[in-house]
Amino acid sequence: MSEWTAKYFMAVRETARAAATEPQLMEDWKETDCKVAYRLSHSVGHSTAFAVILRTTEKSVWTNEFESIELTCLIESISTNNPRIEWKKIKNGVPSYVYFQNKISGDLEHRALLKEPANLVILNASRSDTAQYRCEVAAIDDQKPFDEILISLAVRVKPVMPRCSVPEAVTVGSSTELRCIENEGFPQSQYQWFKNSEELPEDPKTSSKFYNSSYTMNTETGSLKFRSVKKEDAGEYHCQARNEAGWSKCNPQTMEVYDLDIVGMFLKVLGGVAAFIFVVVGICQIQKSGYCSCKDHRETNYKVPQHDNRMDYASPDETAEIDIVLNDAETRKKVEHKTEDGKKDKYFLFYDGETVSGKVNVTLKTPGKRLEHYGIKIEFVGQIELYYDRGNHHEFVSLVKDLARPGELSQSQTFDFEFTHVEKPYESYTGQNVKLRYFLRATISRRLNDISKEMDIVVQTLCTYPELNSSIKMEVGIEDCLHIEFEYNKSKYHLRDVIVGKIYFLLVRIKIKHMEIDIIKRETTGTGPSVYHENDTIAKYEIMDGAPVRGESIPIRLFLAGYEMTPTMKDVNKKFSVRYYLNLVLIDEEERRYFKQQEITLWRKSDIVRRSMSQQATIAAQRYEGSNSETASAKAKEETD
Known part of the structure; x- marks a missing residue:
């Protein structure tokens, strides 16, 4: 608390006490310099105690991205000299500190400041700042020692350049559609189409210039549909995406409109007739050569063409089937792994450094037919796929073995392969926004279409006991109202471990009715401004349901084996991270929530420990x-x- 703030609250308290000596039952007083109103209520001859009261100028505010915004938390009434002020950010139902113990923290660190006495100013706002913010003030000398106020903040983001699709050429009388889409702006963009730099009205019947046009425009989806294209619809089209934060447009694209080409159609028919005549003449030449005759066949008036004894080649539709079989498939362990759609399937389990070997069986669908190819290969691939960028797969492991050189397959064949001591640095993972997978892919390269088969495997990373594993000690408190200490036996746990700890109640002046510990998984994807956080509550462990007393201690024992968790994954290939937090939550009788988060590290322990x-x-x-x-x-x- 700064010197100015201390003087500010001292002046408020002294003025309030002086006003309390007046004989009225109710008195209003306004301080012009501070521009804050205080309402005092007391009875003559009794000691004066006040309730801390907060208000805000606006409970729902907005700002544009990269601009500043001030969240107002005005203290209307207070008698405590040095109150405790905190700000919390609530996103997806999970609160986090942004101002605690007189300093900015969390993701607003270095981007925000507290304006005296309790206003929060966010500098250079980003889209991740869209959330609810709660101002909390605790005053121990007041009759009502606590008050809070909730403010909703929406950060508006300017649209980026939309993706426009305009057909290059259409025929008069046909139907066509122009499309425009943009997904980065917030709130959702509205779309407007322009022809030759002139804005198209949403309803063409409202404009004399476009009255004869047959288009319909959807400003929500960015669609511009023509039921029957006319010659005058030709021109340069571009789309503009806009919202409250700004606008952006795509580059103009030309749409040409052609009349029905009768001459061209006639020439095409004429060309078809000429081709037919050419085929007939060719057949007659074959007949003259003796390969075929229109007369009755006799033993001496036709020739039998000499055929090659080689087998025919397989047509493009007659393909082959590929099957990948591991050498130790019968003995290798299988584990369940979550798929992208949330279901669970069983896959073969591998560890880092293990050899991957097996066979690739190529079976021709039609025996006796030859299959021409440009080579057969098998790949071992480890890749990361971000769901918001599905077009790009980030490969961190890529091994290739050539099984056959370019040539022909005349019969089904089996090829052996082996990838020795393959490095598998990361654990297989399927999350809400990202997937890390390992797979084998066998490919038969062909001129028109390749034939391929993929086989997924699951990789788990094993660890030994951590060299350092210190205990966790933390405190939760509101000055002179609540003081709790809790301790966990260590900070790193294997996936089948037990969290053991204790909670000590050193000071309890707030009526607590419920307490629990949550295990929260936080998945972080992307870098820079395009960072996405997904929080998922894995487990909830109820510690107590009732009011604790001072000096009481409560033991904690939470078994991790019953929950589906992965090891902690930090900055995997600079694409994503998976972290876990212990979240202590306290709820009082007025449904106010107090919490404290602490990160823990999870690791996978080997089932068999080497001697x-x-x-x-x-x-x-x-x-x-x-x-x-x-x-x-x-x-x-x-x-x-």
Whole structure:
């Protein structure tokens, strides 16, 4: 709290106490310099206590991207000299601090400031700032020690250049459609079409210039449909996408309109007749050569053409089937993995450094037919696919084995392949906005269309005991109202671990009715201004349902094995991250929520611990789990067996 703010609240309190000595039951007082009104209510001869009251000039505000916005939190009544002021951002139902302990934090750090006494100014607003913001003020000397106010902020984003589709040429009397789309603007863009730089009216019947045109315009979807194109519809067209933040347009494109070409059609028919005559003449020449005769066939008046004994080639429609079979398919473990549509399928499980080997079976659909190809190959691919950029696949592993050189296949054939000690640096993952997958792809290259088959596998990354695994200690508190300390036994957990901790209530002056711990998964994709965050609550663990008292402690024991989680993935190939947080939530009788988040690290522990690592496991158990030497050694030995 700055010196100016301290003086400000001191002046408010002294003025309020002086006003309390007046005999009236109700008095209004206004401070001109501060421009804040205070309403005092008291009885003569009794001590004066006030309620902290907040208000805002507007509960729903907006600003344009890259501009500044001020969220007002005005204190109308207060008697505490040094109140506690906090701002929280609530997005997708998950709150996070933006002003806490007298400093800006979270994603607004270095982009916001607190304007005395409690207004929040956001500088250089971005689309990710669209959310609800809650101003909270706690005043311990007031009769009502707490108040809050909620403000909704919408950041409007200017549209980018829309993608326009204009046909180059159409025929008079035909129907056609011009399309325009833009997905980056917020709110959603409205569309307007222009012809030769002149704005087209939404209804052509309202304009004498376009009265005879047959188009219909949809400003919501950007569609411009012509039921029956006329000659005067030819020209340069461009589309403009606009919203409250601004507008953008695509480059003009020319649409030409042609009359029905009778002469051209006649010439095409004439050309067809000429081709027919040419075919007839060719047949007659064949007859003269003796290969065919229109007379009765006798043993001496026709020739039998000599055929090659080689087999015919397969036509483009007669393709082959490909099947990929792993060498250890019968013994290799399969695990369930979530697909993009949310379902679960079983896939073969591999680890980093394992060899991938097997066979590619090529079966011809029509035996006896030859299949010409330009080579047969198999690939081992690891790639990342971002759902908002499906056209680009980011490959981080790409290995190729040539199985056959260009040539011909006259019968079904089997090809062996082996990728030795393949590096698989990341774990397979399917999220809300991103997918990381590994797969084998066999391809028969052909002139017109390739024949290919893909086979997905699942990769899991295994870790050993962390070298450092310190405990987590945090505090939640409102000055002189609430003070809670909670401690977790460590900060890094394997996926089948148990979170053990305790919560200590050192000061409780707020009536708490419910407390829980949530495990939140946060998926982050993209870089720079195009960053997307998706929060998903994996688990909720109810700690208590009732009012705690001072000095009480509550144990926590949360088993992770029952939840579907992946290891923590940080900055995977600079494309995405997956992080996990423990979120402590407290709810009082007035439905106010208090929370504290702490990031934890999850890792996958091997089911079978190698004998060479047993000593490291023993040391780790002694150091981080507080076990004695005998217990830890026995545990390592059991895991080895």
